Amino acid sequence: MIERKEIELIPKEIEAAKSKDTLVRRVRLFGFLFFIVSLLIFGGIFAFRLSLATKLSGLEEDSAQEVAGIAQFAEIEAKVLGLENKSSALTKILAQRDYFSVVLAAVETSRPANLKVTGVTIQKDNVLITINGETASYVTLASFLQNLVDDGKGGKLFTNVILSSVNQNNAKGTAEFVIEATTKKDGLKR
Amino acid sequence: MDAATSLQKQDSGRTRTPFASFLASSEVRTWGPPIVLFVIGILLIVFGTIPSWGKVQDLQSDIVAEQDRIVALKEKSRQLLDFSDQSVEIDKQFTVFDQAISSESQVPELLTQVQKISAACGVKVTTLQFGGEKEKTSGKLQEVRLQYASESSFSRLTCFLSAIEKASRLIEMESLRYSLSVNEDTGAQIITAQSTLLSYYTPTPQLSPDNPLTFSLSDERFLKNIELLKEFKVY
Numbered sequence: 001m002i003e004r005k006e007i008e009l010i011p012k013e014i015e016a017a018k019s020k021d022t023l024v025r026r027v028r029l030f031g032f033l034f035f036i037v038s039l040l041i042f043g044g045i046f047a048f049r050l051s052l053a054t055k056l057s058g059l060e061e062d063s064a065q066e067v068a069g070i071a072q073f074a075e076i077e078a079k080v081l082g083l084e085n086k087s088s089a090l091t092k093i094l095a096q097r098d099y100f101s102v103v104l105a106a107v108e109t110s111r112p113a114n115l116k117v118t119g120v121t122i123q124k125d126n127v128l129i130t131i132n133g134e135t136a137s138y139v140t141l142a143s144f145l146q147n148l149v150d151d152g153k154g155g156k157l158f159t160n161v162i163l164s165s166v167n168q169n170n171a172k173g174t175a176e177f178v179i180e181a182t183t184k185k186d187g188l189k190r
Numbered sequence: 191m192d193a194a195t196s197l198q199k200q201d202s203g204r205t206r207t208p209f210a211s212f213l214a215s216s217e218v219r220t221w222g223p224p225i226v227l228f229v230i231g232i233l234l235i236v237f238g239t240i241p242s243w244g245k246v247q248d249l250q251s252d253i254v255a256e257q258d259r260i261v262a263l264k265e266k267s268r269q270l271l272d273f274s275d276q277s278v279e280i281d282k283q284f285t286v287f288d289q290a291i292s293s294e295s296q297v298p299e300l301l302t303q304v305q306k307i308s309a310a311c312g313v314k315v316t317t318l319q320f321g322g323e324k325e326k327t328s329g330k331l332q333e334v335r336l337q338y339a340s341e342s343s344f345s346r347l348t349c350f351l352s353a354i355e356k357a358s359r360l361i362e363m364e365s366l367r368y369s370l371s372v373n374e375d376t377g378a379q380i381i382t383a384q385s386t387l388l389s390y391y392t393p394t395p396q397l398s399p400d401n402p403l404t405f406s407l408s409d410e411r412f413l414k415n416i417e418l419l420k421e422f423k424v425y
Contacts, residue, residue, distance in 0.1 A: 077397055080280060090360070093291075117370070121367045
């Protein structure tokens with residue numbers, strides 16, 4: 001058998017030149033296509049951006065018209081907002097207000113006839129109230145202390161009373177006392 | 191001398207710079223155009239497309255925000271139109287609420303009201319002075335302070351406290367201290383009271399078209415406040 005071999009007749013240099021030529025053509029095509037595609041993308045996005053900018057300026061014109069329309073109602077808007085502010089302020093003030101008349105009423109209701117309340121000190125948002133007074137009888141003072149926490153009298157407001165000092169005034173023949181009364185939480189509110 | 195050398199000599203009349211020689215080289219002529227196009231494409235993407243895309247996204251969000259704003263503005267415009275139809279009622283209620291919480295400090299009117307209340311209860315005012323203003327909550331509410339001292343009987347002081355609590359212009363007490371003294375000549379008992387009084391006002395609101403209106407004349411709390419104010423006495 002005779003062994004058959006393929007004989008390459010084209011010289012190697014020509015083969016190399018051909019493949020280089022193919023590579024060059026492909027690279028040129030890729031470069032051109034890449035440029036075209038990036039140009040198209042850029043152009044498309046730029047055009048889209050322009051259209052969006054136009055749309056936005058149109059919307060801004062619309063909102064400017066609305067703002068101008070609202071400005072015509074400035075007087076009524078000021079009144080409505082003022083009314084809203086005043087109403088919410090009123091709710092807040094009345095909710096946080098301490099009614100001091102409640103304290104005077106509670107002290108007066110609890111006071112026995114022959115006991116004199118010579119002073120009261122009340123502070124807003126402070127549950128402690130100082131009551132000064134004088135009486136000729138310790139029994140009356142004890143009665144006053146009891147009345148202050150009695151549910152039918154001062155007990156509606158006061159939860160606890162402490163006799164913080166008693167001084168005997170020999171000249172007047174009376175005992176001068178200081179009571180610290182604690183009110184219920186929010187007891188002065190309505 | 192061969193033919194090539196003689197051609198070079200003919201050409202030597204115009205001398206080529208190294209850059210021109212580089213450009214004229216066959217490698218540059220072969221690979222240059224695709225590489226230049228590729229680089230231009232990259233530059234277009236980096237310096238044109240990417241920033242434009244960012245801008246497009248900004249514009250899209252601006253458009254959405256502007257559309258939302260227009261909807262809100264239209265709603266506000268519609269509400270204001272409704273309110274303008276009820277302007278008589280709004281004016282009426284504003285006057286009532288303005289009496290309770292004024293739009294300005296109106297200190298002289300406040301002092302006059304306190305004096306009138308004292309007089310109505312038979313309380314003798316010994317001190318009544320303006321003690322300054324203070325912002326209460328984020329510019330919406332201002333506090334006016336008064337220093338007050340008086341002489342009266344216990345029952346008159348009680349009357350004064352009750353009247354203050356029901357006065358048309360809201361006044362509240364921050365503190366109260368009273369003491370009983372006896373007039374040595376007449377033997378009469380006098381209650382000397384000292385108090386810090388607080389009143390309030392809401393400054394005229396700053397208008398902004400973008401601030402929505404949340405107020406309604408049929409709001410439950412507002413209606414309740416109208417009823418409360420009816421119980422207050424004008425001095």
